[in-house]
Amino acid sequence: MEIHLKLYNDVIYRMETLAAYISRNVCGVKKVVIFFAAFFILLFSPGCLFTFNSNPRIDQNAFAENPPVKFAVLPFVNKTDNLESSEIARNAFFNAFASMNYQDLEISFIDETLGALSQETDKNPLDIPPEIVAKRLGADALVYGSVDEVSKFYAVLYAHQKVAVTIDIYDARKESVIFSDSIEAFNRTIAPADSILGLLTSIIQTIWHMRRIEKIETYERLGNKMVENIPNISFSQPGRPCYIKNFSIEMPSANLKTGDQIIVNVEAEPRMQASFDIGALHRGLPMTEERPGYYKGRYVIQRGDKARYTLIKMRVGKGKLQDERLGVKHPFIIDAVAPSPPAILSIRTTPKRLYIFLNNSEDLDFDHFVLYKSTNLANGFVEIGQSNEAKFEDDDFSAGEVIHYRATVVDELGNQSLFSPDFVFQVPPQSPIRVETERIARDTIFYAYSSPYIISKPLIINEGAALTIEPGAKLVFEKEGGIVVYGNLAANGEEDYPIIMEGKKDWGGIKFQRNNNAAANLSFVQFENAKTAIAVFGSSLNGNNITIKKCAMGIYVSPSAAINIEGSSFIKNETAIHCDSKQAAIHHCDFIKNSVLLNICGKSIPQEESTMENFSYN
The missing domain is CATH 2.160.20 (Pectate Lyase C-like)
Structure with a gap:
């Protein structure tokens, strides 16, 4: 697999280099012929590939001698037009960094503290001197980050997503930057086609690659890459207990909705107190010692639960001596919050059909609308269609008929909104x-x-x-x-x-x-x-x-x-x-x-x- 990835990386690098050379040195028809010949070499080579460029700068002495232990991951700066990129990148870094042996402050605590500090100083939290921020948070080191670029490219059988991030770790005790890195992540898909049906399948594959779920995976991989070059302190530091021997997490998927169950299993020293956290959503959920040294905890997702890119953290110990472990490698999503209900704005007639117009959904995870109608309220409503556009057609009606319409919004995890207010429409008389x-x-x-x-x-x-x-x-x-x-x-x-x-x-x-x-x-x-x-x-x-x-x-x-x-x-x-x-x-x-x-x-x-x-x- 490693050889395959290196080969792919080399091929794509050579393609990009070739494209640059063609652009500089070849003109006209020859340019087109050479480029497409090179493109079709890749066309029949399947794959979905992650590649990274990284340039870490590390103060090794700062990590070897008296390293910082308690870290605060500050809000990332967003230098792109993608409104949610900085939040996703910050969470991805936090989740990956939590698997290391450092102590990381919870994001919710950091944001609450920074908000209060900003009000006191009338400054943007990132403009406040780091020594003041670190002292207020009780942190040894601060993690500053910025999302420098987010871009997408789609060309029928090829698609890629690119994210570029800069990370700086500032040791507030030493008043110096001890780690800095600029990382570029590429998530590429090349879909081969050997027939017309295969071509259609490949086109769908590359379009799917551009969806939000692929973006999440890109950030997950990027988060792991962001912490890969950060030196990890020894796990056996004084005062850090080691009670947990093994653990496992059971959940139906990485996208959880109402009714889904999370089961946490831990093998540890017997007769301990055990609990687990679901990110910042639920903390201190109890675990039961079902037999000596074997602990189990359960949580059923409730309506209203919502957490993006979160992790399970387990905790076993006695009193102040606690052993904490991160329970999953990649973050998962909990979304049991229904979208906001839509509104039916207007209805327009044509000689043969009605057009029903809704307002566009502002939910980031919007998937589709569902439209219902009733011509007799005593018989209730029936579903007449689903659409990912805010427009429906209805060709089953008659002149003078009174129709009640209502609609809902469904998100990517299947959460359905409440009904919109009913829109009552009386079909006008027929012509002339x-x-x-x-x-x-x-x-x-x-x-x-x-x-x-x-x-x-x-x-x-x-x-x-x-x-x-x-x-x-x-x-x-x-x-x-x-x-x-x-x-x-x-x-x-x-x-x-x-x-x-x-x-x-x-x-x-x-x-x-x-x-x-x-x-x-x-x-x-x-x-x-x-x-x-x-x-x-x-x-x-x-x-x-x-x-x-x-x-x-x-x-x-x-x-x-x-x-x-x-x-x-x-x-x-x-x-x-x-x-x-x-x-x-x-x-x-x-x-x-x-x-x-x-x-x-x-x-x-x-x-x-x-x-x-x-x-x-x-």
């Missing part, structure tokens, strides 16, 4: 809908499912009211039909679901009247056959990806109004834009076969005299 009202006095939605909406006379949106038109909705206007906006109009379609407004020739279009509200917004809306598709009076309008076709006038802007139009198309209109305002901006628009391109303050600019890709007028 003839709009009989002349005024919208309260917030109203025009649904895509109910399209088309037929409007035969001016529809006025009162001040203080809002009309929302769903993406994919269609409005058909008769000769006298149109929309007059005193309140708010939200017509924001999508590229695949544009809002369509069309009708008989010279229908009234949309008129934005003076109001004190924020600018109106239109996006992905298609107008056709209007007399004036959009008229803006004393208001402001932002429009993007609008299409105006076969209208007498595309957009009219009054002297007191303002518009900002971007990425829109004006096709076969008599006049594309008539602007009497000095507050107009038109960017990246297409003007196709319009009789008059622009009429600005009474001056017409014919289409055939204009050649422009981007136009802005102020």
Whole structure:
């Protein structure tokens, strides 16, 4: 195995060296050919490989003569964009360092003490002189660390994660750094493929390599490497008893959830007091001497327990004479805390399905959402789907039906949140809908499912009211039909679901009247056959990806109004834009076969005299 790892390390080193050489000395097609030839040499060589670069600097005399015994691992500095990297690296170092013969102060005690010291001095704990910190903690030495780099790389059949950390150990008694190291850890996966099925399997393998569980393993290995070069004091120092002869830990996996059991077995001197700790989560859990010299302790994970990258520590002794041992080589995770419940934000219709939108989960170990529905509360709810995206589809519904939806969040260990508040939705009536009202006095939605909406006379949106038109909705206007906006109009379609407004020739279009509200917004809306598709009076309008076709006038802007139009198309209109305002901006628009391109303050600019890709007028 050691030969295999060394060979792999050498191959990858040569690949990286070759890539650097190719980049400097080879050009064009040759560069591509040489690189891919080298890459495919590795392609059919399977493996998951950890490699490390380390540069320790050790004061051997400081460890040989009167070495520090009690250590405090201070919070690590995070120099990366990965928010949790410093906490994970610190825990990984602490867990690995705990297997050595030094006394290590618990992280929770360190953080509590540093918090109090920071309040007293009004300084960041890491800016306080180390002698003061060590004295307050009662420590001989302080461990300072920083995470300098966290990066990932993925290329279909190859993936790697890199973490770079710096460690300094400061002996507060001697006021000097006695150990320093810079470590780089690489976790690489190369997935071979000898068939189409093998290729798919390999792609999944490399994608899995990028998941959080692989990151945890990278830090675990890094933690062991961080302490590997630290000299270990003799186990038989005066005053340090040796009662424990053997031990074992039983647990179902390295990821524990509610109901899982931890069993600790210790063989030691008989008639002792024995206990064990689960990191800082539970301390002093009792162990029973089941027969002379054999001790057993149990703990069942309870709902609400949570500890990341923790270890079992066993303790056997009499009075103040205690023998402590670390019970597992690698840290494990306890997560019996349910995620926060989600919220259903909105429901959108299309002619054939409903889209249910949830808020994104902020839980770091989020895995997926589960959606439930009920059309009869007496019969309860049924699960209709799971998704790792905050969006669901439901195509089993009928017009007028009242549906209750609720959702939960499930994390990577299977903990499930409480239900979200119920979202009650009544499916709108089926199309076509003839709009009989002349005024919208309260917030109203025009649904895509109910399209088309037929409007035969001016529809006025009162001040203080809002009309929302769903993406994919269609409005058909008769000769006298149109929309007059005193309140708010939200017509924001999508590229695949544009809002369509069309009708008989010279229908009234949309008129934005003076109001004190924020600018109106239109996006992905298609107008056709209007007399004036959009008229803006004393208001402001932002429009993007609008299409105006076969209208007498595309957009009219009054002297007191303002518009900002971007990425829109004006096709076969008599006049594309008539602007009497000095507050107009038109960017990246297409003007196709319009009789008059622009009429600005009474001056017409014919289409055939204009050649422009981007136009802005102020």
